[in-house]
Amino acid sequence: MKNYGDVMSSSPTSRSTALLLSGLRVSPGDAPGLKGRSTKATLGFHKESAETELLDTRLKIDLLQQRLYAEQKRSVLLVLQAMDAAGKDGTIRHILSGLNPAGVQVTSFKAPAGPEAAHDYLWRVHAACPAKGELGVFNRSHYEDVLVVRVKKFVPPKQWRRRYGHIRDFEQMLSDEGTTVVKCFLHVSKQEQADRLQDRLDDPEKRWKFRAGDLDDRTLWLQFQAAYEEAIRQTSTAAAPWYVVPADRNWVRNLAVARILLYTLERLDPKVPEPETGLDDIRIV
Ligand code: ADP
Numbered sequence: 001m002k003n004y005g006d007v008m009s010s011s012p013t014s015r016s017t018a019l020l021l022s023g024l025r026v027s028p029g030d031a032p033g034l035k036g037r038s039t040k041a042t043l044g045f046h047k048e049s050a051e052t053e054l055l056d057t058r059l060k061i062d063l064l065q066q067r068l069y070a071e072q073k074r075s076v077l078l079v080l081q082a083m084d085a086a087g088k089d090g091t092i093r094h095i096l097s098g099l100n101p102a103g104v105q106v107t108s109f110k111a112p113a114g115p116e117a118a119h120d121y122l123w124r125v126h127a128a129c130p131a132k133g134e135l136g137v138f139n140r141s142h143y144e145d146v147l148v149v150r151v152k153k154f155v156p157p158k159q160w161r162r163r164y165g166h167i168r169d170f171e172q173m174l175s176d177e178g179t180t181v182v183k184c185f186l187h188v189s190k191q192e193q194a195d196r197l198q199d200r201l202d203d204p205e206k207r208w209k210f211r212a213g214d215l216d217d218r219t220l221w222l223q224f225q226a227a228y229e230e231a232i233r234q235t236s237t238a239a240a241p242w243y244v245v246p247a248d249r250n251w252v253r254n255l256a257v258a259r260i261l262l263y264t265l266e267r268l269d270p271k272v273p274e275p276e277t278g279l280d281d282i283r284i285v
Pocket of ligand 1: 109110112139140141144148149
């Protein structure tokens with residue numbers, strides 16, 4: 001049985017974590033400078049202890065998520081964006097396993113179809129935002145509408161350019177109304193992507209993940225990087241910051257995203273509701 005008091009008292013997010021995360025966070029108005037950021041950094045984590053640390057971080061996330069759920073007043077939205085094979089799915093699996101599924105909503109966004117395509121680009125996104133008490137995770141998001149849509153020229157520049165403003169306002173609105181938004185770009189190198197795509201092709205258990213379209217996107221690598229660079233610069237705000245997470249090493253990526261989520265929940269500090277009064281003398285027989 002988990003003892004939650006012990007879980008939280010063991011080691012609250014330390015100053016060093018706050019410092020580490022501030023290095024990954026893109027300050028409002030700043031360019032992320034993706035080219036100059038290492039995709040292989042270990043961030044001071046150690047491979048031997050990373051699994052234990054991830055477990056410990058997850059236990060704390062679990063407790064805070066349960067409090068968020070009990071409180072029923074606020075919500076958290078974690079947005080994950082990345083190039084193919086950077087590990088969005090793996091990150092989600094590693095950081096969310098063991099959480100109460102009742103309070104977690106994962107939404108994967110594909111190319112819009114049917115009613116989604118018939119509405120504005122934020123329609124499906126808003127509908128998927130977490131309800132009070134929930135932790136929502138987006139696997140891809142409204143950012144596709146300034147990324148793939150820009151790179152593949154699905155709409156003219158005038159149209160995707162004005163979306164940065166919509167997105168800032170949309171996320172500010174979510175924040176004002178009680179949803180804490182935090183966004184992670186899983187930053188992988190082109191070489192690491194090649195290795196992982198090859199691995200998918202070679203492994204019968206993973207081959208299903210391979211789409212020939214991934215190779216088309218790979219030829220547009222520089223255009224995608226430029227689109228990410230601008231999207232992050234335009235939309236990293238105090239209300240909805242971007243973190244650039246080095247993603248060539250899975251164990252670093254998983255622990256970093258877990259720490260970002262924990263840090264976000266700790267700052268929110270959800271509280272379980274006050275119990276009814278007069279319960280002290282009740283004995284259940
Ligand atoms: P994933 O790569 O996330 O594991 P898929 O292989 O099904 O999942 O890819 C989803 C595809 O949907 C991606 O190529 C992505 O660019 C595309 N997509 C998502 N949102 C949009 C959008 N708003 N407009 C166009 N394409 C989109």
